[in-house]
Amino acid sequence: MLKYKKYIPKILKSLYSRSILKSKFDVIFSQKVKVNLKSYYEGKNYLGKNTEFINSYLGYASYIANNSIIWHTKIGRFCSIGDNVRTMLGLHPTIDFVSTSPSFFSLNPPNGLLLVEKQKFKEHKYIDKEKKFVVKIGNDVWIGNNVIILDGITIGDGAVIAAGSVVTKDVEPYSIIGGVPAKLIRYRFSNDKIEFLLKFRWWQKELDWILKNIQYFEDIDKFIEKKK
Numbered sequence: 001m002l003k004y005k006k007y008i009p010k011i012l013k014s015l016y017s018r019s020i021l022k023s024k025f026d027v028i029f030s031q032k033v034k035v036n037l038k039s040y041y042e043g044k045n046y047l048g049k050n051t052e053f054i055n056s057y058l059g060y061a062s063y064i065a066n067n068s069i070i071w072h073t074k075i076g077r078f079c080s081i082g083d084n085v086r087t088m089l090g091l092h093p094t095i096d097f098v099s100t101s102p103s104f105f106s107l108n109p110p111n112g113l114l115l116v117e118k119q120k121f122k123e124h125k126y127i128d129k130e131k132k133f134v135v136k137i138g139n140d141v142w143i144g145n146n147v148i149i150l151d152g153i154t155i156g157d158g159a160v161i162a163a164g165s166v167v168t169k170d171v172e173p174y175s176i177i178g179g180v181p182a183k184l185i186r187y188r189f190s191n192d193k194i195e196f197l198l199k200f201r202w203w204q205k206e207l208d209w210i211l212k213n214i215q216y217f218e219d220i221d222k223f224i225e226k227k228k
Contacts, residue, residue, distance in 0.1 A: 030066070042077065055132070059139065060203075072124075072132065076139035077203040082163065083145040087135045090123050091151055097121070125152030138173065139203040157198060158188060173198055189220060196224050 027041045030049040038055045045058050048066035056070050059077035064070060068081060071088035075081070092100040102109035105121035127136045134151040137143070141155055144163030155161070155171040162178025162185070171177055174188045174197065187194065202210070216223040 048083070057133070065145075071134075072126075073135040073137065074127075074133045075137045076141065076157065078140045079137060080142045081137075082143055082147065085143055085145070085147045085149070087149045087151075088124065089148065089150060091121075091125060092123075093121050127152060127154055139201075157203075158194070160188065193220055193224060200227060 026044050028046045029035070030047060030051070032050050033047045034052040034054070035047070036054050039053055040057045042058065042060035042062075044061045046063035047053055048064060048068065050067045051064050052069045052071065053064065054071045056072060057074040058064070059075055059079065061077055062075050062079035062081070064075075064081040064085070065083045067083050068085040069087070070081075070085065073087045092102070093105060094100065097105065101111075102123070103111060103113040103115045105116060105119070106123060107114065107116065107119050109115075124134050127133050134153075135149050136154045138155055138157035138159065140158045141160070143149075143155075143161040144165070146164045147161050147167065148165075149155070149161075149167045153167055153170060155167070156173030156175070158174035159171045160176040161167060161171070161182065162176070164180070165178050165182040166180045167177070168181040171182075172184075172187075174194045176185045176188060177183060178185050189197070210217075213223075213226070216226050
């Protein structure tokens with residue numbers, strides 16, 4: 001029992017923080033979820049079993065399904081993220097450097113074999129000046145199962161990422177992409193409708209407003225007609 005004693009304060013702190021998040025923001029944590037105190041939740045969120053959510057931001061009413069690994073990622077509101085989605089994979093040199101092994105360019109190689117005295121290659125590509133996030137996911141984004149998102153990627157509002165995709169480039173708002181690497185399949189709406197939605201930003205509205213107008217959410221034409 002003594003050898004586990006040093007871990008008890010951390011366990012209690014984690015359980016306490018989850019209890020506060022659940023009661024104050026209505027965040028639901030499934031089984032074996034791994035989180036830390038540097039993540040932020042806007043509320044009405046769900047994290048599926050075995051999911052890791054580290055140093056990240058989760059917008060209102062967004063959820064992440066099972067077995068996903070989400071690190072240093074900013075996620076907007078009303079997003080649906082499937083099983084086995086992965087961010088913050090890191091980068092390796094593919095030209096000039098003789099080897100792609102971190103031992104030859106990193107001060108923190110996973111294998112423990114440190115061969116350099118200074119960092120020689122940027123292992124992560126951040127999307128903000130503060131270097132907090134490597135991926136930015138907009139609002140009302142749906143990401144299917146088994147999707148990999150490389151560092152430095154921004155996914156626009158309303159986008160859909162097909163299951164099994166590898167996202168290597170920024171994703172335009174309201175586009176549907178898929179494949180390895182992911183490519184444009186089509187857009188969800190016409191240009192004028194997309195422009196309207198991006199300006200209107202319904203996800204910024206209060207919940208009361210959404211509830212009063214919920215009947216228009218099932219028809220984009222009626223939605224635009226009502227809101228013009």
